[in-house]
Amino acid sequence: MKLGSFIGETLGELRKASWPWESDPKIKGVKKYKELIDSTVVVLIAMVLVAGFVQFWDFLHVEIVTFLTNFGH
Numbered sequence: 001m002k003l004g005s006f007i008g009e010t011l012g013e014l015r016k017a018s019w020p021w022e023s024d025p026k027i028k029g030v031k032k033y034k035e036l037i038d039s040t041v042v043v044l045i046a047m048v049l050v051a052g053f054v055q056f057w058d059f060l061h062v063e064i065v066t067f068l069t070n071f072g073h
Helices: 002-016 029-070
Strands: none
Touching: none
């Protein structure tokens, strides 16, 4: 009983959701998923930029710690 109610409520909420593709049946192919593709590209670019930022600071900190630990030798 609870599982059926959960599934019914979940399907109801999914019908209300705004999906990242066009609902117009006249639009075909890749154009239908333009918003989805654009959002994916933005996320991938952001991931690369954040990874580069983290890598730069990690490298800098490793060099500083290495310098300080070898300073007395």
